[in-house]
Amino acid sequence: MADKDTLPSFDEMPSFDDIPDGQQAPQPERPLMFDDLPSFDDMPDSAPQRPQAESKLKTFGREAAHGVLPAVGGIGGAGAGVALGTAAAPFLGPLAPAGPIIGGLLGMIGGSTATDKAQSIALDAIGFNDDAQRAANARCRKPTPRSQMAPPR
16 A cells, blocks of 8 residues: 555456355345235334323413513513614604604514524523423414414414
8 A cells, every 4th residue: 555645556456256256145045925014003112202282271371371472572672672663763764753653663573583593592591492392282272263363374
């Protein structure tokens, strides 16, 4: 072989002709038939189990706990948005009265969304990801007439 600082030449590389032919896979006595294959019922379940839906009280507690920080972030964002909307009001002309309202709404949505995303990242970082459980709880909820008026997500 060549030095460790140089690349090997093509002539020094092993070829498939150097592999002995005696290492053949053993041939079965008879060919495999369809009935020889294991059935799906006999196979181990390797798919992750989906969580079962929780009770209404547990679902309420889980969703309330997930909503506290985004609500606080939305309130803080609304305050900042009102301040920015008020500061921008002189430049809005006839729309000046709407500046603080629009700023407050945009600040509330932005603050709530940013806090929710930060909460999700922090929960994933500490190993507490309950998205599958929340999805199972949402799937088992009975639709109410009011929720059926909302557009589907």
